[in-house]
Amino acid sequence: MSLSISNSQNKWRAQRLSRLGSSIFQDVAAWKVEAAASGADVIDLGIGSPDRGPAPEIRRVLSEAVLREDSYAYPSSEGGLAFRRKAAEWMDFRFGVEVDPETELLSLMGSQDGLSHLALAVCNPGDLAIVPDPGYPIYSGALAVAGVEKWPLPLKAENGFLPDQDAIPAEVLERASFILLNFPGNPVSVKADLAFFERLIALARRWDLLVVHDLAYSEMGFDGYRPVSILQVPGARETAVEFHSFSKSFNMAGCRMGFLTGNAEAVGALRSLKGNIDYGVFEPVQEAAISALDLAMGPKAGEGVGALYERRRDRFIAALGDEGWNVPKPAATMFVWAPLPAAAAARGLDSRGFARELLLAKGVAVIPGDAFGEEGRGFVRIALVEDEERLVEAARRIGAFLRGA
Template identity: 65%
Template sequence: MNKPWRSDRLSQLGSSIFAEVAEWRAEAAGKGRDIINLGIGSPDKPPTEAVRKALSDAALRTDIYAYPGTHGSAGFRRQAAAWMKHRFGVNLDSDKELVSLMGSQDGLSHLAMSLCNPGDVVIVPNPGYPIYRAALALAGVEPYLLPLKEENQFLPELDSVPIDVWRRAKFILLNYPGNPVSAVADLAFFERLLAKAKQYGVLVVHDAAYSEMAFDGHEPPSILAVPGALEGAVEFHSLSKSFNMAGCRIGFLAGNREAVGALRELKENIDYGVFGAVQEAGVAALQEAMSASAPPKAGVLYEQRRDSFVAALAAGGWAVEKPKATMFIWAKLPKRSDGTTWTSREFARGLLDQTGVVVIPGEAFGSEGEGFVRIALVEDEARLLEAARRIGEYVRY
């Protein structure tokens, strides 16, 4: 008897649209299309010279190749805590309220396993980053999808969640500045969120991977800056986007010590931590960001790209909302020239096939993403302007 060598869980791990888009891209390239890939949010710039030198110097040390330890080096954890104090005014015990990660996705993918039992409920955003729901599938946890609506500036209506869901939920996960929705939240919202969650004993999990990529003078706050937040919240931070270290795989979870400790305990049984040289590079990045001679934040580059690209799209006939943060544009689809509407998949497939420009259909991020596409600002300005020109031709066609 033939037994399937494939878990049923794999079908629950996320939208297959990402694999489909990769196939579309290969087909378009095979037809000779010049591909401009605005699909994946991977920074196109390297880390600073100081970060690269720290990585290089550490990699040459003979003592750096032992198991690094799941907790992360004391040096990295102390520096991460110092940066949280410098950037957000948050005081953390680096031994008990912070754990290093192989990027925030590492922690996001394992958190439900460490906090929940099969059958528990977790509240996640719709649309939302795919690992949010995929992690719940791995843990056997039931998602409650919390709609993020354009008319509410993509902030959730917390009172719309049924009381029974609040009572059953272990944690609620939100993401500001957001991916795919480039929305922001202020401390007043976080205060309301924490108060609501505390009423039902629900942990608040905040994904702050894009905290250093905001525009127009906005400085995204940390939820941990709310007084008393350490009693009921944790927050993910990543060096991938803010410091152009996506391939290094380093980030951390900070906040409530019981939740941080649970994730640390799970990871002690899974891996041996982040390579020591990468942690040294992380220390250098955070130190440099705190120095008097700190380089411009990543948001400065993406703000320039946003302004040029959005203006070029508008000139081509597609007016989109300017994002307030992140490296993404969450773009509401225009009407076809005949007045009819595209689905997000139709638009993305046709755009790629006809122009070579890659964007991600909004449906990849949940049902509330239909009618939108996500566009990543991960090419230089000249290529973005060329992409906007091609998109304009497609929209007008």
């Protein structure tokens, strides 16, 4: 007996896929195709993919390594010791944190690789994990794949988008395997200081929680702010791990390079899982990452990508203000987390409606805030991934859209 198309699709599609996350990103991609088909010059401020390449020195190391005959064997699933030692050296240089490169550091194919697999490594089906809302979609998607229950931790404007640790119910803390946070974050790019992390580590010790900190934007602080590592808190390695990424810090998004460091047991659990499902990062990419860290610790230390995005932020926020949309300045990262302007509400537009109508009418792509959770309703995320003149042009188009012009 033949199956209908719909039954066949249901048969070969796991139910967990429906829980992976929002379809909004696919919707925005379809809107971009629609806008381009109508002849629009699309300014894509949706996906946070850097528009610059890595430094010439990094590219040179990568290009030379891929030409070597010996570069094409299987790499180590845990990352070459040379890379892990260099990453540990950088952790000490950048944060004053000493980690053991052999037991407390694991290379990854980008931090998303680790974020998507960590729950599988440290949780059992039916466990519970605490993740931020709004938060990067893989935080929730990874739990769905692992069969782990999500407890969304609200990040609210009235609290400066920092979580209220005291508001987490005791029964949630009792059940939770880990709590995941991201400062400075995506989509909400606010900053957390060491005092915040000290309280978080104390909470974790009290309830026997693993703390997972995603520090993908460590090199993108503004106005003199330099993001801190949770591992700077004394004793944090007893109960915390931290993800680092080369995608944004070194414009190496397509290379897929990152690492996890911190608590040896949790790092080891992810190492065991990864050792069974892949062969690690291409060796030339590891060599390029080593060169990136050498540059970051060299004479030009501190002259990273942060200054570029700070300039873009300032130009764009000022241009939006000139158009009548006053948006708070982000403290870090490549994202602006913008509450919908009054003109949108007056026209009956929610976040998704605003993003769709703006793209189709003016060719400017942004991401509706509810892509990142229920607390994202009423916001849009705007990525600073165009040069300053294009960002100013985007602001002008947004202004015309708000005026109905």
